[in-house]
Amino acid sequence: MNKSTSLLVGRINWNSQGLIPAIAQDAQSNKVLMLAWMNADALNASVERGEAVYWSRSRQRLWHKGESSGHTQQIIDIRLDCDADTLLLIVKQNGGIACHTGRESCLYQQFSTQQGDWVSVDPVIKDPKTIYAV
Amino acid sequence: MNKSTSLLVGRINWNSQGLIPAIAQDAQSNKVLMLAWMNADALNASVERGEAVYWSRSRQRLWHKGESSGHTQQIIDIRLDCDADTLLLIVKQNGGIACHTGRESCLYQQFSTQQGDWVSVDPVIKDPKTIYAV
Numbered sequence: 001m002n003k004s005t006s007l008l009v010g011r012i013n014w015n016s017q018g019l020i021p022a023i024a025q026d027a028q029s030n031k032v033l034m035l036a037w038m039n040a041d042a043l044n045a046s047v048e049r050g051e052a053v054y055w056s057r058s059r060q061r062l063w064h065k066g067e068s069s070g071h072t073q074q075i076i077d078i079r080l081d082c083d084a085d086t087l088l089l090i091v092k093q094n095g096g097i098a099c100h101t102g103r104e105s106c107l108y109q110q111f112s113t114q115q116g117d118w119v120s121v122d123p124v125i126k127d128p129k130t131i132y133a134v
Numbered sequence: 135m136n137k138s139t140s141l142l143v144g145r146i147n148w149n150s151q152g153l154i155p156a157i158a159q160d161a162q163s164n165k166v167l168m169l170a171w172m173n174a175d176a177l178n179a180s181v182e183r184g185e186a187v188y189w190s191r192s193r194q195r196l197w198h199k200g201e202s203s204g205h206t207q208q209i210i211d212i213r214l215d216c217d218a219d220t221l222l223l224i225v226k227q228n229g230g231i232a233c234h235t236g237r238e239s240c241l242y243q244q245f246s247t248q249q250g251d252w253v254s255v256d257p258v259i260k261d262p263k264t265i266y267a268v
Contacts, residue, residue: 007251021155023166030164032157035220047245079241080252082233086169088241099216107213107222111181117141118214 008047009040013085019055022087024065024098026105027076033098034106036065038087050075052089069131071095095126102126142181143174147219153189156221158232160239161210167232168240170199172221184209186223203265205229229260236260 012020018040024033036054038046042062045053049064052073056063066072073091080087099106101124108122146154152174158167170188172180176196179187183198186207190197200206211224233240235258242256 008245011252021169023157023169025166032159032166032222034215035155035157047247078245080243080245081168081240082235082237082242083240084243086241088166101216103216106215106217107220108216109214109218111142111212111214113181118145 009043011084012040012043012080012087013083014040015085019057020085020087022052022054022089024052024073024089024091024093026093026098027090028092029104031105032107033073033091033093033104036063043087046075046089047078052091066094069095069097069100071097071131073098097126097131100128100131102128102131143177145218146174146177146214146221147217148174149219153191154219154221156186156188156223158186158207158223158225158227160227160232161224162226163238165239166241167207167225167227167238170197177221180209180223181212186225200228203229203231203234205231205265207232231259231265234262234265236262236265 014020019037021035022038023035026033037057039055042053042055052065054063072094075089075091077090103122103124108120109118110121112119148154153171155169156172157169160167173189176187176189186199188197206228207225209223209225213222237256237258242254243252244255246253
């Protein structure tokens with residue numbers, strides 16, 4: 001580990017599981033696309049690759065976003081917040097779709113005070129069945 | 135608790151501490167301002183008040199953002215993600231400053247590959263000493 005990668009991960013206030021939340025925002029639409037988690041290996045891999053690599057908590061392994069769908073996230077900028085416990089990735093979202101449901105953003109459910117419930121308000125751009133087709 | 139507030143919090147996959155990360159994004163500049171945490175009481179209070187109320191993990195109490203600085207966040211929209219474990223608040227940031235350092239956004243540190251370190255790149259808009267002055 002050289003000085004650069006040491007400070008990249010060394011400045012971060014990792015949580016008790018060694019993770020930090022990473023927000024991905026689209027560089028063109030400015031939409032917040034998703035939130036995922038990174039450990040030090042994921043952050044180092046993201047910087048080295050220039051594409052977002054997260055830590056999948058459900059699968060307990062590194063997750064190169066888009067590895068199966070092709071919807072990779074090219075990193076334009078990486079930001080860290082004032083108390084060093086949140087990351088923001090400004091990304092170019094390949095295919096324009098971040099969500100496994102085929103939507104641009106994972107944050108597509110809006111709380112409707114009229115209906116008293118969460119409602120899906122953003123369009124499905126691509127049939128999810130075709131995203132992961134072999 | 136009526137049906138509305140029941141579904142507001144009942145749909146959410148709260149973590150083991152009963153919390154969910156909440157991203158705040160400025161409705162005008164589209165900047166991601168900060169990430170904080172909410173419990174069910176904070177989310178209910180945010181909806182009732184129409185302004186962001188978080189759960190302060192350090193102080194272990196509800197935190198009405200801007201309660202001491204005046205930099206409240208008027209909620210324009212609330213979003214929930216596909217797996218119901220991240221919130222996004224689209225807000226009107228009172229005073230244009232979300233960060234206690236006097237910057238618009240808390241995410242002002244950029245990783246510079248040239249310097250091999252995190253560097254503060256966004257301007258201080260207001261002297262933080264004057265933000266919390268009595």
